[in-house]
Amino acid sequence: MSEHPDRRLVLRRLGQAGLVLGGSGILGALGVLSPGRWRAGRGPEKIPHFEVLAGGRFPPIAIARGPDPARLVRAAVGAVGGIERFVRPGETVLLKPNMAWDRTPEQGANTHPTVVAETVRLCLEARAAKVIVADVPVSDAERSAERSGIRRAAREAGAIVLLPPAAAFVVAALDGVVLEQWEVFSPLLQADRVINLPVVKDHALTRLTCGLKNWYGLLGGTRARLHQQIHQSIADLAAAIRPTLTIVDATRVMMRGGPTGGRLEDVTRMDAVAAGTDPVALDAWGTTLMKLDPRAVSHLEIAEKRGLGSIRSGTEPPEEILVGA
Helix, strand or coil: CCCCHHHHHHHHHHHHHHHHHHHHHHHHHHCCCCCCCCECCCCCEECCCCCCCCCCCCCCEEEEECCCHHHHHHHHHHHCCCHHHCCCCCCEEEEEECCCCCCCHHHCCCCCHHHHHHHHHHHHHCCCCEEEEECCCCCCHHHHHHHCCHHHHHHHHCCEEECCCCCCEEEEECCCCCCCEEEEEHHHHHCCEEEEECEEEEECCCEEECHHHHHHHHECCCHHHHHHHHHHHHHHHHHHCCCCEEEEEEEEEECCCCCCCCCHHHEEEEEEEEEECCHHHHHHHHHHHCCCCHHHCHHHHHHHHCCCCCHHHHHCCCCCEECCC
16 A cells, blocks of 8 residues: 555654754764854853844845846845845845855755845945855755855855854853744844845754744854744744845745755746745735744744734735846
8 A cells, every 4th residue: 555645744843853953962962062162262152133123115025036046135125125224334244145065056945046146245235344145054065065056156246254253252142932042143242234145945853944944043052952933933943043135046846855955846836035024024915935834833832922024924925027138
């Protein structure tokens, strides 16, 4: 008798979850993610809120579609007020892409390097004093930075790229339900503005990873410990880290096999970028691309109940901007 497709899906997701948990566990055993490594100061430090005031003139999110990722970034950011609304002359801007995996851009596991580079250029055009691109990869940091294409693209655009152990971790007060305090990558506390640059993709544990889940990539310590209450911990991070702007890469979307991926047949080209100031709405928009019910992604409901954004604003977004070739 053939195996029921629902059962096969459950078994596959359990296998994917085991890879995620197992990989994090190995890193912890090796000391790569262990508390205390590269730690600076005593902490706990307070994380400032980086968001801009909500503007009645601008929509909470804007979506641009077309074949050129760089033009999509500019169109989406322009529709929510332009980069000058978010970055001022002389400021230090932190960009947080997803650079977690030893994968190529075509495999869709990381933020597209062109999306990162164009955001760097926008910030420098707004006369930012310094633009830092930072992440704490799950795979080998050097290989992830190289194979993702992000390090080279960001540097060529004028950014500084920071990975462990080049910068330290600092114990920060998160004041969450699960996360009271945790080690965070110190560039977060050195910035005046923070721009979140996630990619939309499947995740074995949470079904979706996008902007809210992307903050995991600033954590030190043994992150696998958080998987037991993963949705609550994601909401805790969303409450603690309030970005100035979120730019979502949906130029190609990993529909299955996340978060690590690897198979090109699991990636669908979507040719879209969204930008905005409502991180919950942007994640909810990501669920529409994945054909998911946003309320089935538990951390979105938790975040909405905490007043961090609106699911409806993402599932009923404004008219899309079409950007030609």
